[in-house]
Amino acid sequence: MKKRTRVWLVGTIGLSLLAMGSACTKKDDGSGTNKSADSGSAVAYSGPKGTVSGVVSFNGTPPAPKKIDSSADPVCGQRNPNLETEDTVVKDGKLANVFVYVKEGTTTDGKKVGDFKWDPPSTAVQLDQNGCHYRPHVLGIQTNQKLSITNSDPTQHNVHPTPKNNPEWNQSQPNGAPPIEKTFARSEVLIPVKCNQHPWMKSYIGVMKHPLFAVSGDQQTKNAERGKGYSPIFFYLSTRDDRVHPGHARKMAARLEELGYDVSYYEEIEGGHGASVTNEQLAHRLALSYTHLWTRLSASP
């Protein structure tokens, strides 16, 4: 099998680069009931898209994380004995938790990115309270996309965002409580989130009306480490997977390849979560999978 790899570095963001062509087909008559407060546009962008990749490097010696005094809530100390600050997280010279986004830009025919109408994804963004930290520390979300907040700790937390452009709210969440589900109607970079019960707990939410953003060094790849003897891996996915965004697999493949592992990668441009539409595509995908197994198993001693 031909080994296909693409380098999608941490901090990958999608960016509309090319001409609109005949994409301007959808009119918004303004009658939508879930209309974003930021949607000033009548046209949804559906033209070609490109990708911007990058790395946020940290030069010099990063400040060491400080130990947090969690004696006010013994549960936090039991759950997370090494509770530390996470203001500056650097791994292999790369700075995590940097929110990168397209502030303004135009397509080649001169239309502004911010003037298009971008429907929010149907999937929710997850924010968990785990080990008396917010996970993730920084996240991005689209206007009117659902944010689902959970509590994995055997103690009570209190979720308190303090936005400037969106309504402030403050809600307790005991262990076992159902997820708190919220949306943000207006774009805002960044909304601080704190826990009134554990003052060290901080999270930051970037709300954008478009999907052209990313957070460096996210949770999906931070635990991958060099020299761990991971098995050879074959990623297959679809560019149009609307259940799990392909960005996750792209970033993990890039991270594992960067760490020196045997990574194969195939991205079908059609299909949804099953990564195939036609029988031909399914057969092709299965052939790639079996070939990967065959070649890697037979290469073993």
Ligand SMILES: [Cu+2]
């Ligand atoms: Cu808390």
